[in-house]
Amino acid sequence: MNSAMMPVQGRYTSRKISSDEFLDIFNSASEIVSSVAYPEIQDIVGKQLGIEIPIDREKGLTVLDPFSSILVVKLQYRVPSERKGHRLGSKFEDYEFFRVIKQPL
Numbered sequence: 001m002n003s004a005m006m007p008v009q010g011r012y013t014s015r016k017i018s019s020d021e022f023l024d025i026f027n028s029a030s031e032i033v034s035s036v037a038y039p040e041i042q043d044i045v046g047k048q049l050g051i052e053i054p055i056d057r058e059k060g061l062t063v064l065d066p067f068s069s070i071l072v073v074k075l076q077y078r079v080p081s082e083r084k085g086h087r088l089g090s091k092f093e094d095y096e097f098f099r100v101i102k103q104p105l
Contacts, residue, residue: 011103022097023049048092072098
């Protein structure tokens with residue numbers, strides 16, 4: 001995880017989850033704060049799961065409360081640097097899902 005995902009000290013545990021579990025957690029959340037910056041995730045993952053994933057390219061670091069739950073949508077491969085910010089033609093199957101729990105030290 002990068003500094004945008006782990007902006008504060010704490011203990012983080014990560015667990016790979018299914019897309020169905022991701023959808024259940026997303027739909028049961030009382031509040032969604034997005035750090036998604038790529039419309040491709042919104043298009044491919046959001047449409048496949050039938051949810052609106054908010055895009056936020058302007059926000060600085062994500063603020064995490066104790067015991068925050070972070071849902072991660074991650075490509076299974078590294079994007080070549082010359083292709084970053086461009087449409088990649090990826091498919092839903094190219095993504096994997098994780099739930100990260102932040103706990104205070």
